[in-house]
Amino acid sequence: MKHFSSSKSSGAILLLISLVTACTSGKSVISPENSTFSDERYSGGAQIIPGKVQLEYYNLGGEGIAYHESDTINSGSGRLNPADGSYLNEFRIKEAVDISYTKSRDIDDNKFNLVQPEMDQLYVGWTEPGEWIMYTVDVQTPGTYQIGIMYTSNAGGHISLSVNGDDKTGPMAITTTNDPKDQIAWRQWHHWNYSDSIGTVKLKKGIQKITLHTVSVGNMNFDYLNFKLVTK
Template identity: 55%
Template sequence: MAVSAAMVFATVFAHGANVPKDYKGTPYGDNKHKGVAQSVPGRVECAYYDRGGEGVAYHDTDAKNHGSGELNPANGTYLNEFRMGEGVDTSYTKFHRMPDLFDDNSYNKVQPPADQLYVGWTEPGEWFRITVDVAHAGLYSADLLYTSNRGGSISLDVNGKDATGPLAIESTYDVADPIAWRQWHHWNLAKGLVKVRLPAGKTVLTVHILTQGQMNLAYFDFKEAH
């Protein structure tokens, strides 16, 4: 069932109370990470989307996490079981000593960090929310670390209002790679993909998957734009 962002967000309040009054989501936290808003400027991790569940902090096409606990066996380890009871599909980059096997393959445009958590298995119509704490009001740009088997587009809302319009995601498909499944694991950095005005203080970003899907989204690296 499609869930509209308008079902969760209502009035956007002035500076000092940016987060919509009826938003029930909270910043992600666990025994490794404090439950505080991620900082802007800074790296905003997609896998640390807010707590609150389906229809509040995210919308996913099904309730199964197809990464944690499924592709990655539930063996008691932090990364393999990360948020495995939630609908958003999460996994992490895997490096091995033999080259060209996993996320450290030679077809990457950029080398991702090892054990980098990401949101994957994305489908058009899905979205997730991240509460951030913005140091100063103003214009920000952000790079995106991602993979994309077929290209597509995403967008960002700020406190429930579209702030970017569609953002084109370049495909990372590489015809030279003979291994079909690895076409989902060619990492790239889209520099300056996002340009957005943010108010100071607590702010909720909503990442929407608009077209194509099948992207892995690791993080947005926000910087003040000049």
């Protein structure tokens, strides 16, 4: 996995802006790849473990630094969800990670959900094998964590987590949420489930980087990961 491939100039500029912003706001910046996203609704900084890591708040830095995408467009913001000036439809619209949000009117609140999601929740979608996304996290208690995930999966698949660049979980199976009883084909991408234990990971204390890899199949939507401490 390459974290420092030749970055595009737009990525470099974003990174520079985020570094300057972070420095002037007094946040500690350990390295460019730790630069975290923030906006008018999200204060930024490392996401705290134990707890939820919202997957739309991946790091700044662009392709090859904060994520790897199979294309250069955001298939959600500005495409599925047309640019209309709203926060949800234009969230990270210029970045290649594909982001949408849960919607009512029998889209994400359908009867085929295993767990009903909250509405207007941003999630990463259009996932493909080989894609990855990086998060700066602050682990407050070292130990072994149970990994939970709020997701949909059209056809099953596997994900893995690396910590500071090293694979720490191996492929973890994601159970399909496909339900043949749903006759609406596109809605097979919108059957939500929460799995409270897809695997475990041992984490040291402090600021570090967690990378979520889509290992096989793809066609999964990821809302958040949840890290629950099980042994110190």
